[in-house]
Amino acid sequence: MSAGAPLVLISAGGTGGHLFPAEALAHVLRRLGLRVVLVTDERVGALAEKFPADEVVSVPSATPSRRSLVGMIEAAGTLWRGVSASRALIRRLQPAAVVGFGGYPTVPPLVAAWMLGVPRVVHEQNGVVGRANKFLARRVSMIATGFPEVRGLPRGVRAQIVHTGNPVRQSVIEAAKTLYPAALKGAKLRLLVFGGSQGARVMSDVVPDAVAKLPPEYLRRLVITQQARDEDQTRVASTYRALEAQAEVRPFFTDLPQRIADSHLVVARSGASTVAELAAIGRPAILVPLPGALDQDQAANARTLADIGAALMLPQTDFTPERLAEELVMRFENPDLLTKAALAAKGAGRTDAAERLAAAVLGLAGIDPARLAARKQA
Known part of the structure; x- marks a missing residue:
């Protein structure tokens, strides 16, 4: 992969439900000639071993719980440390876009991208928006959805919604x-x-x-x-x-x-x-x-x-x-x-969802697929 190729930062929680569609997108982006870096959490374990990324980075994250005020304060502090680490990471990598797939590990990178003005996308795989993606919905440039209708999205974000379907792995x-x-x-x-x-x-x-x-x-x-x-x-x-x-x-x-x-x-x-x-x-x-x-x-x-x-x-x-x-x-x-x-x-069924999502990400980032293809052939 060319060191000068555009880079996309992908962030996903460390479970298969978040990582599998992220992995499918990463394969398509790399096939198009882009570089990929994965940001996740410590739960990822063996699931990240075959993830097609130039680098896998773990940032601090936590799931806020309303059951305990102390727990909420601690979680907020952990998330803020994650945002600080993500800001440093984004400044170092200079990604063309940041794509999140849900789960609280996606919050720090997406918030950092929002603060730094980097194009950002969340992909919601479920028929009801998750809490992390709901929090991020007003802070992203695009909301890609796995289903035609997703319940629970905040008002005023309809113009940002693009239905791509849920990316599936090559083995699928x-x-x-x-x-x-x-x-x-x-x-x-x-x-x-x-x-x-x-x-x-x-x-x-x-x-x-x-x-x-x-x-x-x-x-x-x-x-x-x-x-x-x-x-x-x-x-x-x-x-x-x-x-x-x-x-x-x-x-x-x-x-x-x-x-x-x-x-x-x-x-x-x-x-x-x-x-x-x-x-x-x-x-x-x-x-x-x-x-x-x-x-x-x-x-x-x-x-x-x-x-x-x-x-x-x-x-x-x-x-x-x-x-x-x-x-x-x-x-x-x-x-x-x-x-x-x-x-x-x-x-x-939809087997082209990863390609549809990749096209949407490239369009948002202003990346011309034809120029990528020419770079790969050079």
């Missing part, structure tokens, strides 16, 4: 080339279960018990791939062994996009990345939004697929072994339901 784009494996009556049904990058205990509590309630003729035809947390893996695997079910249970799947593509049905949480990947690949789902979330963002995400017949949204209170077993039996008996849902999901 490759998996999206896999045709839906037709679900046939009397044939195997491949079930994939996961709870997001951090896992979800409710999946380990409910799904094995639901499988145990299936009639024997359906149990024999079910092929299960399930993510379970380390502390739940032995319990889940033992239940399936006792049932003589065909099952693979692991704490994490590095090839999750292809496993989504190979499945007939997915049971999962409804984080923004999960919903975007299900749509891009085109697979039917039973989605269980994370309960108790302040913003109810996962419920809004799930509803986008439920409203078009691509998914069944089940509140966690309704996600019981009995209800899940009923839903599985229904799909065994009526496999056309799965095929129709897969087509609906595929129709809502």
